[in-house]
Amino acid sequence: MKKLSIIIIIGIIFLFFISLSEDKLSLENNTSSEYITVFKKGINGIKAGMDKTFSEEDIEGFKRGFSNFIYKVKNIITDEELKRIKQKTADLFREINNSVWNNFIDSDYEKALVKRIIDGDTIVVILNGVEEKIRLIGVNTPESVGKYKSNPQPYGKEASNFTKRSLLGRIVYFEKDVGDKDKYGRLLRYVWLTDPSKGNLNEDMFNIILIKEGYGSVMTIQPNVKYQKTFVNLERQARENKKGLWQLK
Structure with missing residues (x-):
């Protein structure tokens, strides 16, 4: 359960930093974009499971809290810092992807x-x-x-x-x-x-x-x-x- 929670948190943070600057910055190559697309699909699958587990009221409360968090972070993180964070996140995701392949490809x-x-x-x-x-x-x-x-x-x-x-x-x-x-x-x-x-x-x-x-x-x-x-x-x-x-x- 702890591992699943960590994966969900990483996924949410990853998508947050991508969505935060879609209108300002883009990842440096098409490969990263492909990873983002695949990762988003995975997160959407997690979201579908959450919809079945939590009530609408719980989900709306989470959305409000998360929106407030985004608003606050937007005002304290510079574009240069955001670019570095995005690159590190993309590198992390590549490593996760590599580990998945090594574990599941025979x-x-x-x-x-x-x-x-x-x-x-x-x-x-x-x-x-x-x-x-x-x-x-x-x-x-x-x-x-x-x-x-x-x-x-x-x-x-x-x-x-x-x-x-x-x-x-x-x-x-x-x-x-x-x-x-x-x-x-x-x-x-x-x-x-x-x-x-x-x-x-x-x-x-x-x-x-x-x-x-x-x-x-x-x-x-x-x-x-x-x-x-x-x-x-x-x-x-x-x-x-x-x-x-x-x-x-």
Whole structure:
């Protein structure tokens, strides 16, 4: 019962801060809006259950009290503070969403929500409620961030944008190889668009998609060599067909 109460409170607070500034601010991307829509549906379901439990008089009293609360808060929270609160709430909801997926989707593989794209071969995810950087194994895309931000390597922006279009806001699956992290502390993973035990290697592993579409080249670093031969063969095909960056060679 305590857990249910906490969930209801979080839901109400979340919707309050969204509705408070609908006419002033919007969340930064479409992914957040999708989460809000789903969450609102859940809250509406809770409301329907409350309607059956509480009398109309109880509900009206709650509405009046809540309206007074909104009025008071509107006069003490600045737009900048509200923006920060909304962002933190959106991040919290992503973590809750990720936890739900991890608990209710039956898979032997790690699953995470893609939160941000750094460049073509590096992403940021929420994994088990923790933000982690993921470096895709076996593929290297042209650089487009850091010292290359103002002058990206050829096809760097295209690779980064492709990864963003493909992965941002998605639930992805991770397959490990022998080595777990690189020297920068990033997790080394094969990134799958579906459960690896059910997916197609050439169609559902994103590392391979980057190589065969010409957004990156093969980069083999021991001991992570499980798919090395497949990667090399697909790179050769992409090069022969002048796919992506290979049309510039």
